[in-house]
Amino acid sequence: MTSIPDAKAPADEVVLEAIGLTKHFPVRRKLRDLFSNRKDAVHAVDDVNLTLRRGRVVALVGESGSGKSTIARLLAQLYPRTGGDIQLHGESTRVKGGAAFRRYCSRVQMIFQDPFASLNPTHTIRYHLTRSLKIHDNAGKSAADLDRALHELLQQVQLTPPERYLDKFPHELSGGQRQRVAIARALGAHPEALLADEPVSMLDVSIRLGVLNLLRDLRDRLNLAILYITHDIASARYFADETMVMYAGRMVEGGDSETVTQSPAHPYTKLLISSAPDPDRLAGGSDGAAGDAGNGEPPSLIHPPSGCRFHPRCPAAMDRCRTDLPVPLQIGDAPGHWAACWLYDGNEKAEVAK
Numbered sequence: 001m002t003s004i005p006d007a008k009a010p011a012d013e014v015v016l017e018a019i020g021l022t023k024h025f026p027v028r029r030k031l032r033d034l035f036s037n038r039k040d041a042v043h044a045v046d047d048v049n050l051t052l053r054r055g056r057v058v059a060l061v062g063e064s065g066s067g068k069s070t071i072a073r074l075l076a077q078l079y080p081r082t083g084g085d086i087q088l089h090g091e092s093t094r095v096k097g098g099a100a101f102r103r104y105c106s107r108v109q110m111i112f113q114d115p116f117a118s119l120n121p122t123h124t125i126r127y128h129l130t131r132s133l134k135i136h137d138n139a140g141k142s143a144a145d146l147d148r149a150l151h152e153l154l155q156q157v158q159l160t161p162p163e164r165y166l167d168k169f170p171h172e173l174s175g176g177q178r179q180r181v182a183i184a185r186a187l188g189a190h191p192e193a194l195l196a197d198e199p200v201s202m203l204d205v206s207i208r209l210g211v212l213n214l215l216r217d218l219r220d221r222l223n224l225a226i227l228y229i230t231h232d233i234a235s236a237r238y239f240a241d242e243t244m245v246m247y248a249g250r251m252v253e254g255g256d257s258e259t260v261t262q263s264p265a266h267p268y269t270k271l272l273i274s275s276a277p278d279p280d281r282l283a284g285g286s287d288g289a290a291g292d293a294g295n296g297e298p299p300s301l302i303h304p305p306s307g308c309r310f311h312p313r314c315p316a317a318m319d320r321c322r323t324d325l326p327v328p329l330q331i332g333d334a335p336g337h338w339a340a341c342w343l344y345d346g347n348e349k350a351e352v353a354k
Ligand SMILES: Nc1ncnc2c1ncn2[C@@H]1O[C@H](COP(=O)(O)OP(=O)(O)OP(=O)(O)O)[C@@H](O)[C@H]1O
Pocket: 025, 042, 043, 044, 062, 063, 064, 065, 066, 067, 068, 069, 070, 071, 231, 301
């Protein structure tokens, strides 16, 4: 059914890779700082590695302000990066708008949290999808080609029969249907990768599963690489092949979703899981694991904690956690399971693994 030309590319082929990706947002200087050398910055993303492969979903999980959206925007080339690299099929990319940006967008598309805000209320679904097809040169040569492509897009997101939806305005659709239109618009580019930033968090709980199932179906049918950003680590287990956990701008744990969610290693991941489905409940939490983890406040990203950024909240913090930046360490036997936590370094390992 798909006309995407390289949907037959080998599954697991690396599409997009972040290597040591870093983003610091400069903080506006106050008058009294003008004469000093102080240059404060929000350390939103530091030294992040991430690989998106064809036919696989990677979940990026973490509490509010941990840098998830910044990573998605960097990968979409909406922000310039401060450091590190973004490689598309192994080639370093730095895109600053214009034709190069359009070419990049035809391979990497973003889906936002709020489908209502991302669709123009004054235009019909037909307009939104036609525009996407035309911008990315996928509208064909004739009116009949365009019509076929529009029908195909709506069928791909299971809005059928397509004629029922084409001439509707966004406000005439439900939230779930709007998000499906936003996904169809992204598919109009015939992308290889989708960056979905909390694609279901604004939707009614009852329809979230349907949209996640649709994305999973697209992963399989179109062989898409998908980044799924979420607060909800429980949905990562259900939906993603791989899960990466982020805390205060740094990756703290990663591995296949089953292992990370069922046998978490990093104290922060354990905390997230014990407070699932909404990690934001950590803030000010007074019971259970959240209470054990200190005051539950995320740290300042202008002056992030030294050593491990999680140490002020970590129930297992040791002296070296305050000074030494943890390196990713292999955990157990599960292939690809790692955590950036000193608990797993050398002798302490056996003690913590129990
Ligand atoms: N344009 C910007 N200028 C300055 N600081 C920014 C900018 N965008 C994000 N930040 C800061 O970077 C940090 C990470 O923000 P980001 O939006 O990436 O977090 P998030 O994990 O997506 O959070 P949420 O779950 O609330 O969406 C936050 O401290 C935020 O205030």
